[in-house]
Amino acid sequence: MISFALLIPFFISQLHNEIAREYLVAKWLPGIVYSPIKVLIGAYLFKIKTVREISVADLIGIIPTAVIALIAVRFFIKRMFRKEIGDSEKIVVLSFILAFCVHVAIGWKFPTIHPRYMAHFLILLFGIILINTAHKNKLMIGAFVIIIGLNAVAAYKYFDPSPAYFEPWRDIVAEAERFISSTGTKEGPILADGESCLPISFYLKKKTSILYYFPNLNNPEMQFDYELTKIFGHEFFSPPFRYSDDPRLGRTSVISILNKYDRGIIVTRDPTRVGEDTPLLERCPEDKEISVLKVFKTNQGKIILYKWISLAKINAYSSPY
Protein backbone atom coordinates (compact mmCIF):
# COMPACT_ATOMS: atom_id res chain seq x y z
CA MET A 1 0.00 0.00 0.00
CA ILE A 2 2.84 2.37 0.90
CA SER A 3 4.53 1.58 -2.42
CA PHE A 4 1.33 2.43 -4.27
CA ALA A 5 0.91 5.67 -2.31
CA LEU A 6 4.44 6.76 -3.13
CA LEU A 7 3.73 6.42 -6.81
CA ILE A 8 0.48 8.38 -6.83
CA PRO A 9 1.91 11.93 -7.29
CA PHE A 10 4.07 10.73 -10.16
CA PHE A 11 1.16 9.07 -11.91
CA ILE A 12 -1.11 12.08 -11.42
CA SER A 13 1.41 14.45 -13.04
CA GLN A 14 2.05 12.02 -15.90
CA LEU A 15 -1.64 11.35 -16.47
CA HIS A 16 -2.29 15.08 -16.45
CA ASN A 17 0.24 15.49 -19.30
CA GLU A 18 -1.32 12.63 -21.21
CA ILE A 19 -4.88 13.81 -20.82
CA ALA A 20 -3.94 17.40 -21.69
CA ARG A 21 -2.32 16.22 -24.89
CA GLU A 22 -5.15 13.82 -25.68
CA TYR A 23 -7.78 16.54 -25.46
CA LEU A 24 -5.76 19.08 -27.43
CA VAL A 25 -5.14 16.59 -30.18
CA ALA A 26 -8.76 15.51 -30.07
CA LYS A 27 -9.75 18.92 -31.44
CA TRP A 28 -8.65 17.82 -34.85
CA LEU A 29 -9.33 14.14 -34.71
CA PRO A 30 -12.33 13.24 -36.78
CA GLY A 31 -12.44 9.71 -35.41
CA ILE A 32 -11.36 7.84 -32.35
CA VAL A 33 -7.88 6.41 -32.60
CA TYR A 34 -8.18 3.62 -30.09
CA SER A 35 -11.60 2.43 -31.05
CA PRO A 36 -12.73 -0.61 -29.08
CA ILE A 37 -14.45 -1.92 -32.18
CA LYS A 38 -11.23 -1.75 -34.14
CA VAL A 39 -9.51 -3.63 -31.35
CA LEU A 40 -12.17 -6.30 -31.26
CA ILE A 41 -12.32 -7.00 -34.97
CA GLY A 42 -8.57 -7.12 -35.11
CA ALA A 43 -8.26 -4.79 -38.08
CA TYR A 44 -6.13 -2.43 -36.07
CA LEU A 45 -3.90 -5.25 -34.98
CA PHE A 46 -3.09 -6.48 -38.43
CA LYS A 47 -3.43 -3.16 -40.25
CA ILE A 48 -5.93 -4.57 -42.71
CA LYS A 49 -8.51 -2.19 -44.04
CA THR A 50 -10.12 -4.20 -46.83
CA VAL A 51 -10.28 -7.91 -47.65
CA ARG A 52 -8.17 -7.35 -50.77
CA GLU A 53 -5.30 -6.09 -48.66
CA ILE A 54 -4.96 -9.41 -46.79
CA SER A 55 -1.65 -11.04 -47.67
CA VAL A 56 -0.47 -14.63 -47.20
CA ALA A 57 1.59 -13.44 -44.23
CA ASP A 58 -1.52 -11.89 -42.67
CA LEU A 59 -3.43 -15.14 -43.14
CA ILE A 60 -0.63 -17.13 -41.56
CA GLY A 61 -0.88 -14.80 -38.60
CA ILE A 62 -4.65 -14.59 -38.38
CA ILE A 63 -5.81 -18.16 -39.11
CA PRO A 64 -3.70 -19.92 -36.45
CA THR A 65 -4.71 -17.25 -33.95
CA ALA A 66 -8.38 -17.70 -34.77
CA VAL A 67 -8.08 -21.50 -34.64
CA ILE A 68 -6.27 -21.35 -31.31
CA ALA A 69 -8.89 -18.95 -29.94
CA LEU A 70 -11.86 -21.03 -31.06
CA ILE A 71 -10.53 -24.37 -29.84
CA ALA A 72 -9.25 -22.85 -26.61
CA VAL A 73 -12.51 -21.19 -25.63
CA ARG A 74 -14.53 -24.31 -26.48
CA PHE A 75 -12.32 -26.57 -24.38
CA PHE A 76 -12.13 -24.08 -21.55
CA ILE A 77 -15.91 -23.87 -21.25
CA LYS A 78 -16.14 -27.68 -21.32
CA ARG A 79 -13.59 -27.99 -18.55
CA MET A 80 -15.28 -25.31 -16.55
CA PHE A 81 -18.53 -27.33 -16.50
CA ARG A 82 -16.57 -30.42 -15.45
CA LYS A 83 -14.97 -28.36 -12.65
CA GLU A 84 -11.50 -29.36 -13.81
CA ILE A 85 -9.93 -25.94 -13.61
CA GLY A 86 -7.68 -25.26 -10.64
CA ASP A 87 -7.48 -22.01 -8.70
CA SER A 88 -4.07 -21.04 -10.02
CA GLU A 89 -5.18 -21.53 -13.63
CA LYS A 90 -8.29 -19.47 -12.90
CA ILE A 91 -6.12 -16.62 -11.55
CA VAL A 92 -4.00 -16.61 -14.70
CA VAL A 93 -6.90 -16.73 -17.15
CA LEU A 94 -9.00 -14.20 -15.22
CA SER A 95 -6.12 -11.74 -14.99
CA PHE A 96 -5.70 -11.79 -18.76
CA ILE A 97 -9.43 -11.47 -19.41
CA LEU A 98 -9.92 -8.62 -16.93
CA ALA A 99 -6.90 -6.71 -18.26
CA PHE A 100 -8.18 -7.06 -21.80
CA CYS A 101 -11.73 -6.02 -20.88
CA VAL A 102 -10.49 -2.85 -19.19
CA HIS A 103 -8.33 -2.10 -22.21
CA VAL A 104 -11.32 -2.41 -24.52
CA ALA A 105 -13.53 -0.39 -22.20
CA ILE A 106 -11.26 2.58 -21.59
CA GLY A 107 -8.51 2.28 -24.18
CA TRP A 108 -10.33 4.49 -26.65
CA LYS A 109 -9.83 7.59 -24.54
CA PHE A 110 -7.17 7.00 -21.93
CA PRO A 111 -3.66 5.82 -22.65
CA THR A 112 -3.41 2.08 -22.29
CA ILE A 113 -1.11 -0.31 -24.06
CA HIS A 114 -1.14 -0.38 -27.86
CA PRO A 115 -3.72 -2.80 -29.32
CA ARG A 116 -1.13 -4.92 -31.06
CA TYR A 117 0.56 -5.66 -27.73
CA MET A 118 -2.85 -6.54 -26.40
CA ALA A 119 -3.15 -9.02 -29.26
CA HIS A 120 0.02 -10.62 -28.03
CA PHE A 121 -1.40 -10.92 -24.53
CA LEU A 122 -4.54 -12.51 -25.96
CA ILE A 123 -2.51 -15.05 -27.90
CA LEU A 124 -0.72 -15.96 -24.68
CA LEU A 125 -4.10 -16.39 -22.98
CA PHE A 126 -5.45 -18.65 -25.70
CA GLY A 127 -2.18 -20.57 -25.65
CA ILE A 128 -2.51 -21.12 -21.91
CA ILE A 129 -6.03 -22.48 -22.24
CA LEU A 130 -5.30 -24.59 -25.28
CA ILE A 131 -2.16 -26.26 -24.03
CA ASN A 132 -3.49 -26.89 -20.58
CA THR A 133 -6.60 -28.48 -22.03
CA ALA A 134 -5.38 -30.37 -25.01
CA HIS A 135 -1.90 -31.62 -24.25
CA LYS A 136 -3.06 -35.19 -23.70
CA ASN A 137 -4.86 -35.40 -27.03
CA LYS A 138 -2.59 -36.58 -29.87
CA LEU A 139 -4.69 -34.89 -32.55
CA MET A 140 -4.50 -31.60 -30.68
CA ILE A 141 -0.75 -31.95 -30.29
CA GLY A 142 -0.52 -32.44 -34.07
CA ALA A 143 -2.57 -29.29 -34.65
CA PHE A 144 -0.44 -27.46 -32.15
CA VAL A 145 2.78 -28.45 -33.94
CA ILE A 146 1.31 -27.25 -37.27
CA ILE A 147 0.32 -23.92 -35.71
CA ILE A 148 3.79 -23.47 -34.23
CA GLY A 149 5.33 -24.37 -37.59
CA LEU A 150 3.17 -21.86 -39.45
CA ASN A 151 3.96 -19.16 -36.95
CA ALA A 152 7.66 -19.88 -37.28
CA VAL A 153 7.35 -19.69 -41.08
CA ALA A 154 5.48 -16.41 -40.78
CA ALA A 155 8.19 -15.11 -38.48
CA TYR A 156 11.08 -15.92 -40.80
CA LYS A 157 9.69 -16.17 -44.31
CA TYR A 158 7.55 -13.07 -44.10
CA PHE A 159 9.11 -12.02 -40.80
CA ASP A 160 5.94 -10.62 -39.43
CA PRO A 161 2.22 -10.42 -40.19
CA SER A 162 2.59 -6.62 -40.23
CA PRO A 163 1.88 -5.59 -36.66
CA ALA A 164 4.45 -2.77 -36.71
CA TYR A 165 5.49 0.11 -38.88
CA PHE A 166 8.43 -1.52 -40.60
CA GLU A 167 9.76 1.05 -42.99
CA PRO A 168 13.17 1.10 -44.64
CA TRP A 169 14.43 4.42 -43.24
CA ARG A 170 18.05 3.26 -43.45
CA ASP A 171 17.73 2.70 -47.21
CA ILE A 172 15.69 5.87 -47.70
CA VAL A 173 18.34 8.05 -46.06
CA ALA A 174 21.15 6.28 -47.94
CA GLU A 175 19.35 6.96 -51.23
CA ALA A 176 18.77 10.62 -50.32
CA GLU A 177 22.38 11.16 -49.28
CA ARG A 178 23.62 9.41 -52.44
CA PHE A 179 21.63 11.85 -54.51
CA ILE A 180 22.87 14.89 -52.59
CA SER A 181 26.52 13.86 -52.84
CA SER A 182 26.08 13.06 -56.56
CA THR A 183 25.31 16.74 -57.15
CA GLY A 184 28.83 17.63 -56.08
CA THR A 185 28.10 18.81 -52.55
CA LYS A 186 28.23 17.32 -49.07
CA GLU A 187 25.33 19.24 -47.62
CA GLY A 188 21.77 19.29 -48.78
CA PRO A 189 18.33 19.82 -47.35
CA ILE A 190 16.01 16.93 -46.68
CA LEU A 191 12.36 17.77 -46.12
CA ALA A 192 10.47 15.17 -44.18
CA ASP A 193 6.84 15.25 -43.24
CA GLY A 194 5.07 14.30 -40.05
CA GLU A 195 6.44 11.34 -38.22
CA SER A 196 9.19 10.58 -40.79
CA CYS A 197 11.66 13.14 -39.48
CA LEU A 198 12.62 11.28 -36.35
CA PRO A 199 13.80 7.98 -37.91
CA ILE A 200 15.35 9.93 -40.80
CA SER A 201 17.37 12.08 -38.43
CA PHE A 202 18.63 8.92 -36.71
CA TYR A 203 20.14 7.61 -39.93
CA LEU A 204 21.47 10.90 -41.30
CA LYS A 205 25.23 11.09 -41.22
CA LYS A 206 26.25 13.99 -39.03
CA LYS A 207 26.45 17.35 -40.74
CA THR A 208 25.92 16.01 -44.22
CA SER A 209 22.31 17.03 -44.45
CA ILE A 210 19.96 19.65 -43.12
CA LEU A 211 16.61 18.37 -42.02
CA TYR A 212 13.44 20.35 -42.41
CA TYR A 213 10.29 19.13 -40.83
CA PHE A 214 6.92 20.14 -42.08
CA PRO A 215 3.62 19.09 -40.61
CA ASN A 216 1.53 16.43 -42.20
CA LEU A 217 -1.84 18.11 -42.59
CA ASN A 218 -3.57 14.81 -43.03
CA ASN A 219 -2.40 13.50 -39.71
CA PRO A 220 -2.22 16.27 -37.11
CA GLU A 221 -1.96 13.66 -34.38
CA MET A 222 1.62 13.22 -35.46
CA GLN A 223 2.82 16.66 -34.40
CA PHE A 224 5.36 16.34 -31.64
CA ASP A 225 7.39 18.65 -29.56
CA TYR A 226 10.93 18.70 -30.86
CA GLU A 227 11.79 22.09 -29.44
CA LEU A 228 13.72 20.47 -26.64
CA THR A 229 16.92 19.85 -28.44
CA LYS A 230 18.48 19.17 -31.78
CA ILE A 231 17.60 15.65 -32.81
CA PHE A 232 20.70 13.43 -32.87
CA GLY A 233 22.89 16.51 -33.33
CA HIS A 234 21.26 17.65 -36.59
CA GLU A 235 20.17 21.13 -37.40
CA PHE A 236 16.44 20.89 -37.27
CA PHE A 237 14.12 23.48 -38.66
CA SER A 238 10.61 23.13 -37.48
CA PRO A 239 7.91 25.66 -38.20
CA PRO A 240 6.08 27.06 -35.16
CA PHE A 241 3.26 24.60 -35.37
CA ARG A 242 1.80 23.18 -32.21
CA TYR A 243 -1.84 22.60 -31.43
CA SER A 244 -2.78 25.85 -33.08
CA ASP A 245 -6.40 26.33 -34.08
CA ASP A 246 -5.35 26.99 -37.62
CA PRO A 247 -2.66 24.52 -38.65
CA ARG A 248 -1.70 26.76 -41.55
CA LEU A 249 -0.60 29.67 -39.38
CA GLY A 250 3.08 30.38 -39.14
CA ARG A 251 4.36 27.53 -41.24
CA THR A 252 7.54 27.73 -43.23
CA SER A 253 6.57 27.21 -46.80
CA VAL A 254 8.00 24.18 -48.54
CA ILE A 255 8.25 26.28 -51.68
CA SER A 256 10.46 28.82 -49.88
CA ILE A 257 12.92 26.04 -49.11
CA LEU A 258 12.75 24.88 -52.71
CA ASN A 259 13.64 28.43 -53.77
CA LYS A 260 16.51 28.66 -51.27
CA TYR A 261 18.46 25.56 -52.32
CA ASP A 262 19.40 24.39 -55.77
CA ARG A 263 18.92 20.72 -54.91
CA GLY A 264 17.40 18.58 -52.20
CA ILE A 265 15.15 15.72 -51.24
CA ILE A 266 11.53 15.54 -50.12
CA VAL A 267 10.38 12.46 -48.23
CA THR A 268 6.63 12.08 -48.04
CA ARG A 269 3.84 9.56 -47.84
CA ASP A 270 1.39 11.90 -49.49
CA PRO A 271 2.54 13.20 -52.87
CA THR A 272 -0.54 15.34 -53.36
CA ARG A 273 0.07 17.64 -50.42
CA VAL A 274 3.63 17.68 -49.06
CA GLY A 275 2.56 20.06 -46.34
CA GLU A 276 0.77 22.42 -48.70
CA ASP A 277 -2.79 22.71 -49.89
CA THR A 278 -1.80 22.72 -53.53
CA PRO A 279 0.05 19.72 -54.99
CA LEU A 280 3.79 20.27 -54.90
CA LEU A 281 4.41 19.53 -58.55
CA GLU A 282 2.07 22.34 -59.57
CA ARG A 283 3.95 24.85 -57.41
CA CYS A 284 7.48 23.99 -58.44
CA PRO A 285 9.59 27.10 -59.12
CA GLU A 286 10.31 27.67 -62.78
CA ASP A 287 14.06 27.25 -62.45
CA LYS A 288 13.77 23.89 -60.67
CA GLU A 289 12.82 20.41 -61.72
CA ILE A 290 11.07 17.99 -59.37
CA SER A 291 10.82 14.29 -60.07
CA VAL A 292 10.46 10.99 -58.26
CA LEU A 293 13.79 9.57 -57.16
CA LYS A 294 12.50 6.30 -55.72
CA VAL A 295 9.34 4.78 -54.31
CA PHE A 296 9.68 2.56 -51.25
CA LYS A 297 6.89 0.10 -50.57
CA THR A 298 6.24 -0.59 -46.90
CA ASN A 299 3.63 -2.43 -44.87
CA GLN A 300 2.03 0.98 -44.23
CA GLY A 301 1.73 2.03 -47.85
CA LYS A 302 4.42 3.75 -49.86
CA ILE A 303 7.00 6.38 -49.13
CA ILE A 304 8.05 8.58 -52.05
CA LEU A 305 11.41 10.28 -52.42
CA TYR A 306 11.26 13.38 -54.60
CA LYS A 307 14.43 15.07 -55.76
CA TRP A 308 14.59 18.65 -56.84
CA ILE A 309 17.44 20.25 -58.70
CA SER A 310 17.92 23.56 -60.43
CA LEU A 311 17.96 23.41 -64.19
CA ALA A 312 21.34 25.19 -64.18
CA LYS A 313 22.77 22.46 -61.98
CA ILE A 314 21.46 19.74 -64.30
CA ASN A 315 23.53 21.25 -67.07
CA ALA A 316 26.61 21.60 -64.86
CA TYR A 317 26.74 18.02 -63.54
CA SER A 318 26.26 14.71 -65.21
CA SER A 319 24.53 13.04 -62.30
CA PRO A 320 23.72 9.33 -62.52
CA TYR A 321 20.21 10.35 -61.47
Add this chain to the structure above:
Amino acid sequence: MTGVSKKKAILFGLLFVMALMPRLLGITFHSLWFDEASTANMISQKNVESMLKALSRVEGTPPLFYLLEKGFIDLFHLPIDEFFLRFLPMVFGALSCVIYFLLFKEISSAVVARYAFVLVALSNFHINLSQEARSYSLFGLLALLSLCVTVLWWKRRSRILSLAIILSLVLTMVIHYYGLIWAAAVLCAVLLIKPKNRQMRDFFFWPPFQR
Protein backbone atom coordinates in the same frame (compact mmCIF):
# COMPACT_ATOMS: atom_id res chain seq x y z
CA MET B 1 24.61 -25.12 -4.91
CA THR B 2 22.73 -28.40 -4.40
CA GLY B 3 22.35 -30.95 -7.20
CA VAL B 4 18.67 -30.08 -7.76
CA SER B 5 19.19 -26.33 -7.91
CA LYS B 6 22.23 -26.81 -10.18
CA LYS B 7 20.06 -28.85 -12.55
CA LYS B 8 17.37 -26.17 -12.43
CA ALA B 9 19.90 -23.44 -13.17
CA ILE B 10 21.20 -25.39 -16.17
CA LEU B 11 17.65 -25.99 -17.41
CA PHE B 12 16.71 -22.30 -17.14
CA GLY B 13 19.98 -21.30 -18.77
CA LEU B 14 19.29 -23.68 -21.66
CA LEU B 15 15.73 -22.39 -22.05
CA PHE B 16 17.01 -18.82 -22.01
CA VAL B 17 19.56 -19.55 -24.76
CA MET B 18 16.92 -21.39 -26.83
CA ALA B 19 14.55 -18.43 -26.55
CA LEU B 20 17.36 -15.97 -27.25
CA MET B 21 18.37 -17.54 -30.57
CA PRO B 22 15.26 -16.73 -32.66
CA ARG B 23 15.26 -13.24 -31.13
CA LEU B 24 18.87 -12.65 -32.05
CA LEU B 25 18.36 -13.65 -35.68
CA GLY B 26 17.58 -10.63 -37.81
CA ILE B 27 17.57 -8.23 -34.87
CA THR B 28 18.97 -5.47 -37.10
CA PHE B 29 17.02 -6.52 -40.20
CA HIS B 30 14.49 -3.71 -39.95
CA SER B 31 15.32 -0.03 -39.68
CA LEU B 32 14.26 1.69 -36.50
CA TRP B 33 10.68 2.85 -36.80
CA PHE B 34 9.27 6.04 -35.39
CA ASP B 35 8.74 4.87 -31.80
CA GLU B 36 12.15 3.22 -31.66
CA ALA B 37 13.78 6.38 -33.02
CA SER B 38 12.00 8.23 -30.24
CA THR B 39 13.59 5.85 -27.71
CA ALA B 40 16.98 6.52 -29.32
CA ASN B 41 16.33 10.25 -29.09
CA MET B 42 15.54 9.97 -25.39
CA ILE B 43 18.66 7.93 -24.66
CA SER B 44 20.86 10.31 -26.62
CA GLN B 45 19.96 13.17 -24.25
CA LYS B 46 23.10 14.30 -22.47
CA ASN B 47 22.04 13.34 -18.94
CA VAL B 48 19.27 11.63 -17.00
CA GLU B 49 17.70 14.92 -15.96
CA SER B 50 17.23 16.15 -19.53
CA MET B 51 16.02 12.68 -20.52
CA LEU B 52 13.32 12.74 -17.85
CA LYS B 53 12.33 16.24 -18.94
CA ALA B 54 12.10 15.11 -22.54
CA LEU B 55 10.16 12.00 -21.53
CA SER B 56 7.60 14.07 -19.70
CA ARG B 57 7.13 16.44 -22.65
CA VAL B 58 7.36 14.08 -25.61
CA GLU B 59 6.60 10.52 -24.48
CA GLY B 60 4.58 11.01 -21.31
CA THR B 61 5.32 7.49 -20.12
CA PRO B 62 6.91 6.22 -16.89
CA PRO B 63 10.71 6.23 -17.01
CA LEU B 64 12.01 2.82 -15.89
CA PHE B 65 12.64 1.34 -19.34
CA TYR B 66 14.46 4.45 -20.54
CA LEU B 67 16.57 4.58 -17.39
CA LEU B 68 17.61 0.97 -17.94
CA GLU B 69 18.41 1.58 -21.61
CA LYS B 70 20.39 4.74 -20.87
CA GLY B 71 22.20 3.04 -18.01
CA PHE B 72 23.11 0.09 -20.24
CA ILE B 73 24.35 2.26 -23.13
CA ASP B 74 26.24 4.76 -20.93
CA LEU B 75 27.74 2.20 -18.56
CA PHE B 76 29.39 0.17 -21.30
CA HIS B 77 29.99 3.18 -23.60
CA LEU B 78 28.02 1.49 -26.37
CA PRO B 79 27.05 3.15 -29.63
CA ILE B 80 23.37 4.03 -30.04
CA ASP B 81 22.61 1.72 -32.95
CA GLU B 82 19.90 -0.79 -33.82
CA PHE B 83 21.62 -3.76 -32.14
CA PHE B 84 22.36 -2.16 -28.79
CA LEU B 85 19.04 -0.32 -28.65
CA ARG B 86 17.23 -3.61 -29.15
CA PHE B 87 19.56 -5.69 -27.00
CA LEU B 88 17.82 -5.25 -23.62
CA PRO B 89 14.29 -5.80 -25.03
CA MET B 90 15.63 -8.98 -26.66
CA VAL B 91 17.00 -10.23 -23.32
CA PHE B 92 13.73 -9.33 -21.56
CA GLY B 93 11.80 -11.19 -24.28
CA ALA B 94 13.93 -14.32 -23.87
CA LEU B 95 13.58 -14.13 -20.09
CA SER B 96 9.80 -13.87 -20.37
CA CYS B 97 9.80 -17.21 -22.26
CA VAL B 98 11.53 -18.79 -19.24
CA ILE B 99 8.96 -17.21 -16.90
CA TYR B 100 6.20 -18.52 -19.18
CA PHE B 101 7.68 -22.01 -18.72
CA LEU B 102 7.74 -21.57 -14.94
CA LEU B 103 4.17 -20.28 -14.87
CA PHE B 104 2.89 -23.31 -16.76
CA LYS B 105 4.90 -25.67 -14.61
CA GLU B 106 3.11 -24.18 -11.62
CA ILE B 107 -0.42 -24.22 -13.00
CA SER B 108 -0.12 -27.52 -14.85
CA SER B 109 2.81 -29.88 -15.47
CA ALA B 110 6.33 -29.97 -16.90
CA VAL B 111 5.00 -31.46 -20.17
CA VAL B 112 2.54 -28.61 -20.62
CA ALA B 113 5.26 -26.12 -19.66
CA ARG B 114 7.45 -27.45 -22.47
CA TYR B 115 4.66 -26.95 -25.04
CA ALA B 116 3.99 -23.50 -23.65
CA PHE B 117 7.64 -22.62 -23.95
CA VAL B 118 7.72 -23.68 -27.61
CA LEU B 119 4.55 -21.66 -28.28
CA VAL B 120 5.90 -18.45 -26.86
CA ALA B 121 9.53 -18.90 -27.93
CA LEU B 122 8.49 -19.24 -31.58
CA SER B 123 5.56 -16.84 -31.53
CA ASN B 124 6.15 -14.29 -34.27
CA PHE B 125 4.38 -11.62 -32.25
CA HIS B 126 6.59 -12.26 -29.27
CA ILE B 127 9.73 -12.31 -31.40
CA ASN B 128 8.78 -8.96 -32.93
CA LEU B 129 8.05 -7.40 -29.55
CA SER B 130 11.41 -8.65 -28.32
CA GLN B 131 13.18 -7.01 -31.25
CA GLU B 132 11.70 -3.59 -30.70
CA ALA B 133 13.51 -0.86 -28.77
CA ARG B 134 10.40 -0.15 -26.73
CA SER B 135 9.29 -0.98 -23.22
CA TYR B 136 6.74 -3.65 -24.12
CA SER B 137 8.92 -6.75 -23.80
CA LEU B 138 9.96 -5.60 -20.32
CA PHE B 139 6.32 -4.92 -19.51
CA GLY B 140 5.41 -8.43 -20.71
CA LEU B 141 8.21 -9.93 -18.63
CA LEU B 142 7.13 -8.14 -15.46
CA ALA B 143 3.45 -8.88 -16.05
CA LEU B 144 4.21 -12.60 -16.41
CA LEU B 145 6.54 -12.47 -13.43
CA SER B 146 3.85 -10.88 -11.25
CA LEU B 147 1.41 -13.55 -12.35
CA CYS B 148 3.93 -16.29 -11.68
CA VAL B 149 4.72 -15.09 -8.14
CA THR B 150 1.00 -14.64 -7.44
CA VAL B 151 0.37 -18.25 -8.42
CA LEU B 152 3.36 -19.39 -6.35
CA TRP B 153 2.08 -17.37 -3.37
CA TRP B 154 -1.34 -18.93 -3.78
CA LYS B 155 0.20 -22.39 -3.45
CA ARG B 156 2.78 -21.78 -0.77
CA ARG B 157 2.67 -18.46 1.00
CA SER B 158 5.80 -16.73 2.16
CA ARG B 159 6.91 -13.18 2.89
CA ILE B 160 9.43 -13.24 0.09
CA LEU B 161 6.72 -14.14 -2.41
CA SER B 162 4.42 -11.45 -1.02
CA LEU B 163 7.15 -8.87 -1.46
CA ALA B 164 7.87 -10.23 -4.93
CA ILE B 165 4.19 -9.69 -5.88
CA ILE B 166 4.31 -6.08 -4.70
CA LEU B 167 7.66 -5.37 -6.30
CA SER B 168 6.76 -6.89 -9.67
CA LEU B 169 3.41 -5.05 -9.81
CA VAL B 170 4.97 -1.73 -8.82
CA LEU B 171 7.72 -2.17 -11.43
CA THR B 172 5.08 -2.98 -14.05
CA MET B 173 3.48 0.38 -13.24
CA VAL B 174 6.77 2.23 -13.64
CA ILE B 175 7.13 0.73 -17.12
CA HIS B 176 3.74 1.71 -18.53
CA TYR B 177 0.44 3.13 -17.26
CA TYR B 178 -1.18 -0.08 -18.32
CA GLY B 179 0.61 -1.58 -15.31
CA LEU B 180 -2.09 0.03 -13.16
CA ILE B 181 -4.74 -1.90 -15.04
CA TRP B 182 -2.66 -5.05 -14.95
CA ALA B 183 -2.17 -4.78 -11.18
CA ALA B 184 -5.90 -4.19 -10.71
CA ALA B 185 -6.69 -7.18 -12.95
CA VAL B 186 -4.40 -9.53 -10.99
CA LEU B 187 -5.81 -8.34 -7.66
CA CYS B 188 -9.40 -8.64 -8.89
CA ALA B 189 -8.71 -12.11 -10.28
CA VAL B 190 -7.54 -13.21 -6.84
CA LEU B 191 -10.64 -11.62 -5.31
CA LEU B 192 -12.97 -13.32 -7.80
CA ILE B 193 -11.59 -16.78 -7.10
CA LYS B 194 -13.19 -16.37 -3.70
CA PRO B 195 -10.56 -17.83 -1.40
CA LYS B 196 -11.13 -18.40 2.27
CA ASN B 197 -11.44 -15.19 4.30
CA ARG B 198 -8.00 -15.58 5.81
CA GLN B 199 -6.34 -15.92 2.40
CA MET B 200 -8.15 -12.85 1.09
CA ARG B 201 -7.09 -10.77 4.08
CA ASP B 202 -3.52 -11.93 3.66
CA PHE B 203 -3.47 -10.85 0.02
CA PHE B 204 -5.10 -7.48 0.29
CA PHE B 205 -3.75 -6.17 3.58
CA TRP B 206 -0.02 -5.73 3.63
CA PRO B 207 1.01 -9.28 2.74
CA PRO B 208 4.62 -9.18 3.98
CA PHE B 209 3.49 -9.07 7.59
CA GLN B 210 0.87 -11.78 7.35
CA ARG B 211 1.57 -15.41 8.07
